[in-house]
Amino acid sequence: VFIFTVINMNNPFIEYQCVSITICDTEAIVVYQNDISKKTFGSVVGRSLFDCHPTKAAEKIRHLLANDGTNAYTISKKGLKKLIYQTTWKNESGQIQGLIEYSMVIPEEMPHYVRI
Numbered sequence: 001v002f003i004f005t006v007i008n009m010n011n012p013f014i015e016y017q018c019v020s021i022t023i024c025d026t027e028a029i030v031v032y033q034n035d036i037s038k039k040t041f042g043s044v045v046g047r048s049l050f051d052c053h054p055t056k057a058a059e060k061i062r063h064l065l066a067n068d069g070t071n072a073y074t075i076s077k078k079g080l081k082k083l084i085y086q087t088t089w090k091n092e093s094g095q096i097q098g099l100i101e102y103s104m105v106i107p108e109e110m111p112h113y114v115r116i
Contacts, residue, residue: 020103023089024049026065026096040103049099064088064099080105 014021020037024030028049033041041052050058060071070087085102 018104020101022049022101022103023098024101025098028061028065028099031098037103049101061086061099065096068096074106081108082106 014034017034017036019034020040021032021034022030022037022041022044023032030044030047030049030052033043033045044052049061053061063069064071064086065088068088070085072083072085075082075084083102083104083106085104087100088096089098089100091097
């Protein structure tokens with residue numbers, strides 16, 4: 001419920017991030033895309049995430065929706081390196097409500113720090 005409150009507010013912190021944000025429900029139907037997501041993927045609200053991902057990725061999404069968790073990886077596409085971060089979102093009772101997929105352009109080379 002919280003996530004829909006934020007979405008309905010047209011919160012600029014979500015809508016105009018330099019990160020693509022795509023949100024689906026438990027049936028993998030896209031219920032929200034921010035501005036960058038729409039520019040990157042076109043409008044896919046109302047469509048299934050399974051139609052937008054290859055078979056192996058669709059299987060991972062099914063697993064996340066059924067079992068909870070996070071899937072994170074990097075890709076190279078159209079000359080850009082991206083971090084893809086997929087994670088479930090839950091209601092106040094802790095029940096899975098769907099999946100959020102973040103996609104962000106990252107530098108080819110990045111420092112990695114170990115913090116103590």
